[in-house]
Amino acid sequence: MPPAPTTPFADGGAKCHRSGALIWVPLRSKWVEATHQPEEVVRQEWVRRLVVDGGFELAQMDQERRTQHGHGSPRADIVVWESAAKKASEAAAIMIVETKATDGPVIESDFRQGNSYAVAGGAGFLIAATATAHAIYQLTPGFPGKATQINEWPKKVDFGSQKRLDRLRHSLRAFDRDEFQKLLSDCHDLLRDHHAMTPDKAFDTISKMLFVKLRIERSGNHGTFTTEFLDKREEVRVAGDEEVHERLFEETKKYYRADDLFGDTDRLEISSATFRAIVGKLERFNLSQTGDDIKGIAFEQFLGRTFRGELGQFFTPRPVVDFMVDALDPEEGELICDPAAGSGGFLIRVFDHVRSKISSDIEQKKNEKFQEISAEYPTDATDEQLAKRDHRIDEAFAELNENLLPTESDGGVADTRVGRLAWDCIYGTDKEPRAARTAKMNMIMHGDGHGGIHWHDGLVNINGIWDDRFNVIVTNPPFGATVSSSQLVGGTTESDVPDDPAYQRRMRNRYGDDWNAGYQAVVSARNTPILDTFEIGKGKKSRQTEVMFVERCLRLLKPGGRLAIVLPNGNLNAASLGWLRRWAEGKAYLRGVVALPPETFKFSKASVSASIVFLDRFTPEAEAAWQKAWDDALDFTKESFDGQRDALVANYQQRIVTADGDETLVDLLTRLGTLGVTRELPAYARAAEAGLVRGAGTTSIGNAKWVGRGTGEAAALKTKYISAVQSHNATIKTLLAELKAALKEVDEAQTAAMWTYVREKFDYPVFMATPKSVGITATGDTGSHVANDLPEILSKWREFREWQANGFPEGGI
Incomplete structure (x- = not known):
């Protein structure tokens, strides 16, 4: 055992003392072997930060403190009192720090021990920390108590001033969606003022910068991407080298190369001063630690407000998106596609919907594991036994949490439950390149579900998208356009697929032999009209685009698959389209029609009256019954x-x-x-x-x-x-x-x-609804203050689907 160091920390407080596998624990004045206790490394790093960065004294701190001895006693990794005297008198603590050895974001429910101790002991603040992230909470006493996330942890000097504590509690709250959205808008205005950028150009530039920031912060090596980081890079830049911001963007392009987010010739095309100014605006928060719901929805709202004038047709109002996805209720393991993905709104909501189900299941498994492990220890367990129990619980939780990771730390595919959702289950296309790229960016902001999104014509197979493959299709196809006989398979980049051997090997390795049929359908149809590859288009000079997507969606579905599609009302009631309705009637069950109010799409160029149509593709049994x-x-x-x-x-x-x-x-x-x-x-x-x-x-x-x-x-x-x-x-x-x-x-x-x-013999109920409001105004405003009938309709829809699943028993819903 090495001798005790003469100072609590090494290198003037810059790091903890280490000797091989040992780490010095100043609160216990001993060396601890950390090989099998990696959580000790995280804990001692926070002891160091509290002393060096926070100004606290070791004498006013303790570690592995319990409220009482015995089974179920909450433990705190680090406890901080107002003073050494308060600690000695066992007064209420002022702050608790609970640490976990795992990487990745803070999952609040994993820190129940620290929260329980803090609530029981009356502490006002809790720091929950993993090896790479942390979250700070202000705690409200009482049962069950309330934890409100704030943006900074209090230092010793803050506890000497009520004014400073109030500023912490009330002014430095965690970033919310409105704040993030406002910052993005401020950056947008800065680019407009400094470089006279158009909205679409400014949006592209902000997106690029966000990915630079995300890459750097994800690495875990630098903390938040700040102007200080830029200045340090500038100090080591050799004269004649690329400017720092362009170099950072080149590194980011390489990091995201597999996602086809950026072209080889893409550049930021802004000055270093502008780049620095935007970094300064965004440096208050860490993207890798900001919740996906915060940064994702803020990004999506900023995107919508920026582009509704130019690319309004690529947006479906969020309340409508939420309703359609919740109505389809995709499950873990199901394959989902939007062949007209626009900015990715439907696919993002699908990702969030299924990920939430996975999270809930994992949380249930955590509770079961907690009870299982706790039951193995007696009510009069020793501190050593309790420490072993807590270590086992942390390990079990960490193993379960791994399934919540969508990507590996290097950005690669993670073989986890959320990873398989992100990379193997969600697919989409859009033939407008900016929309497709934005969808990828949007998905990454929401939590990395972006592997199956492509810039491609949605009527032509690409990569993992082919007939009879998907459980769920959800889409809002473009209205008012036409597909003409002059549009050929392979006639443009977005209507073709690569044919080099490397591409074919890669696809077969990923998708297996089933992929080949969809690929050959494109190869064999090259230079023929896209219309001729469809039953309803064959031999026609043109068809409306939304009509073509009805057949495309039904063909993409597996037998029994579920479709929700937004269609102009003319598709449902125009005499000239009666043929389409009868054609579809022989292919799928019409499960429901929800007529949207006229203002739903007033904000976009595609201002039409439309309805949501729910269809279930026939199973072989249903097809035989219909025949x-x-x-x-x-x-x-x-x-x-x-x-x-x-x-x-x-x-x-x-x-x-x-x-x-x-x-x-x-x-x-x-x-x-x-x-x-x-x-x-x-x-x-x-x-x-x-x-x-x-x-x-x-x-x-x-x-x-x-x-x-x-x-x-x-x-x-x-x-x-x-x-x-x-x-x-x-x-x-x-x-x-x-x-x-x-x-x-x-x-x-x-x-x-x-x-x-046939309709009498093949009769079945159809759900119908006509909401007066769907959460959006004619100017495109959404939010909790806007009337929305869709939640109530969703409840009725779920009752209807349950009734249908039970065979429509007499008596109705």
Whole structure:
């Protein structure tokens, strides 16, 4: 054992004393072996910080303090009293520090021991710290007590002034969304004023800077990205080298290379002074330690307010997004896609929704593990036993927490529950490059779910996006545009896929053999119209884009998959689009329609009246049941409508061959009849429906023909008839046209009867709602102050889905 050091800390207080695997513990005046106690390293670093940075004395501190002996006694890693005398008298502590050896952000529920001690002991502040992050809480006494996160931990000098403590409690609160959003807007204004940047250019520049900041802070080597950091880099810069801010951006491009966020030629294109000014504005907080809900939603709101004028079509109001995703209720392990992702709003909400479920499950497992381990120790456990218990609990929690990490520390894929969600389950495309890149940035700000987002035409397969693959599709496709026959597969970069061997190997390694079918569908269709790759587009000159996305989404779904799509109301009620509704009716269950109020999209260029449509793609069993209902409908209606056709033909038969009763033609045909020769219409022919929409089929009939052979006198009479009928061709043509029209009406009537039959036999309830308000005003304002009927509708929807899952039992919901 090495001798005791002469000072509490090494290098003038710059670091803790270390000797091999040992660390000096000044509050216990002994060396401790830290190999199997990594939490000791974190604890002693905070003892050092409290003394060196906070001005506290070791005499007013203690470590591993308990409120009492025995089972369940809360322990505090570090306790700070107002003075050494207060400590000796066992007065209430002023601050508690609880430490964990794990890396990563602070998870508040993991620090229950420190919080319990602080509440029991009346302490006013709690510092919760991991090896790479910390959070500070102001505590309110009482049960259950309230912990409010603040931005700075109090120093000794602060406790000597009530005014300074009040400033800590009330002024330096943790960053909230509004503060972050305001800072981003301030940076936007600075770029506009200093460099005359347009909104989109300024937004791109801020995004780049945020990723520089995020990369540096994620490393854990530098703390918060500040102007001081820039100044230190400037000090070691060699004359002639790139300026510091451009060098930092180049390093960031390399870090995010696998995400295709930035092009090789991308630069910041701002002055070092402007870069420094923006860093100064943002240096008050650490991006890697700011909650995903804070920085993500603030970034999204800033994005929306910046771009609604220029790129409003890429935004769906947040309350509508929340409702649609919550209504679909994606589960862990399900594959989700938005083939018209815009800025990524739906995919972000999906990521948050599923991650929240994972977090809740992990929290339940923590509680179970806590109870399991605690039950192994007696009520009169010794301090040594309690320390072992707490160590085991911390290790169990740390192991469970690993599943909350979306990426490894180097930015790579993490094989964790949230990692698999982020990298393997969420996919999206958008053909507008800025929208696609923004979606990636937006996803990273929300917690790294960005691996499957691509700049690509959403109607063409790319990477992990192909037919029959997804459990859930949620989207708001572009309105008002068209897909024309001139748009070819492979005709543009965003409608093609790479074909080099390295790409193919990479895709097969990631997705397996199933990937190949989707890839070959693109390769084999190169240079053909995109329309021709779809059932509803084949052979057409153009189709509305939103109509094409209906088929695209249903095809992307696995059988039984769930779709929520925003569609213009014309898709639901326009007579000209009746074919689309019937086509979809034979492919999927219509589960619900929520009509959105007119102001929902007033803020965007795509100002239309629209509804949310919920569809479930047929399973093979449902498809077979629907086909049986259709076949039964044909059988049920055939005899009746064939009888109508027979009667029509019989009725028109004599009229057509006699030109509606011409005496000469009647006489000739009568005489021919006595000789065994007649003039008759052929039997009508029936053909199956050849169009997109199922129908009874079409009936056709040709011109009248001779039946029976006639020679001699019969031949002469036939010649006379042919000569006499010439003057009546117009009449006969008109009558035949009438017959054909009448037969067509019968076909249409049978089709209508068949659809009625199918809908009766294949009947099921459909959820309908017409909210008056959906949380957004005509100017695009959202927030808790804006009326929103969607939460109540969501509750009703969930009741409906449960009723449906139970087979729609009698009595209703």
